[in-house]
Amino acid sequence: MSRKFALWSIPVALLVFLLKLLAWRMTGSVALLSDALESTVNVIAAGLAYYAVRLADKPADSRHPFGHTKAEYLSAVAEGVMILFAALLVIREAIAALPNPHIEDAPMLGIGVNIVAAIINGLWAYALLRVGRRNRSPALLASARHILTDVLTSAGVVVGVILASATGWLILDPILAILVALNILREGWHVISESVDGLMDASIDAVTRAEVESLIAREMAGALEFHDLKARFSGAILFAEFHLVVGQNMSVGRAHDICDRIEHALETKFPGSSFTIHVEPETERKT
Structure with a gap:
């Protein structure tokens, strides 16, 4: 079950990324660009999670007598590092846009596309969370938490872009992008710290x-x-x-x-x- 969901995470992540990229192209919003940049991490992380779940399913052998299950922790740590990297990319784009913020004249269609992407993300994150908890899969749980953060990020971005467009305060767009990046940094650190606990053989709860x-x-x-x-x-x-x-x-x-x-x-x-x-x-x- 874990392997099946990990495999399907790859096309789902790719679809969401393309939708968010389309939303950015329609609006020119740096906040929506930051949301799309974070989704590139989802695509890479989905591939890593699938590989880790496949490896973790392998039975114990003479070289690995305790099995291969820690591969999922390594995948989750790698995902956390990529989340941090995505946050830094977002901050760079947002700072560059501060002197000259802009949004296209008709951003509502792009915002609608971004909302569709967020709904897909939310439904998939819920499914991953259920399967990850049932199977105690660190890789799937890390992906689910990351995607849920992505959903909240998308919601904040949509609200910010609508406010910036409605009020004319375009500076809200890059400022919101920076706030989004700070939230991404927090989630990345959380994913890394939990996975390191697993690698360090932390006691059960x-x-x-x-x-x-x-x-x-x-x-x-x-x-x-x-x-x-x-x-x-x-x-x-x-x-x-x-x-x-x-x-x-x-x-x-x-x-x-x-x-x-x-x-x-x-x-x-x-x-x-x-x-x-x-x-x-x-x-x-x-x-």
């Missing part, structure tokens, strides 16, 4: 941790306690390890059965994930 702890506690009947839980996501795969304390005289076979029961429950909740359980005697009990 509090809600997911509570789910894992609840499942372990529910399935550990016969054991005394568990402690030292460490867990992280690598793309859609959950990696977790913890210590399980059992009675001093419990047989290896029975302790193994408890571990199997816990692992089955966790794998049902988090398919494809990997768990390491270190069995300890009751002398290691911490409570």
Whole structure:
């Protein structure tokens, strides 16, 4: 499912970019140009996301025994860097237009084209967000958040161009473009920081941790306690390890059965994930 949506993101991003470019040509608005420039990033990022999702789907091998799922984080970091680059291009165009701002005499048709592009973007971002959350795909989630920011940017640009055209204050156009660029910079930094957390094996969020702890506690009947839980996501795969304390005289076979029961429950909740359980005697009990 993730791969299918990542593939379709490429023609969708290209269509939106061409519509925004057409809107700029119709209006001459530097704000609409800035919106189109950001969409060039969407096209490149869509290609990167598709490649990353394909690579992440590859099974583990002798060289990559933990799988290839971190490829999605690398894709998301690359997308964040391109977002920052797009913001700098927007700022350059806007500053150049400040001394002589202009908008064509009849910009409404161009604005309408830009609105159509924004609607397409919004619908696709919603679809990517749903699939990305369901499949825990960093690449799709990064693309969805970027596109949602693009939608908000487009809305702000359209309002600004209409105001500039209606009031005659054409300086509003490049000023709005600079504000758009600042928002793009913020989103780019957000995408990069979240992806770097994944590359640095940041711990899972509090809600997911509570789910894992609840499942372990529910399935550990016969054991005394568990402690030292460490867990992280690598793309859609959950990696977790913890210590399980059992009675001093419990047989290896029975302790193994408890571990199997816990692992089955966790794998049902988090398919494809990997768990390491270190069995300890009751002398290691911490409570």
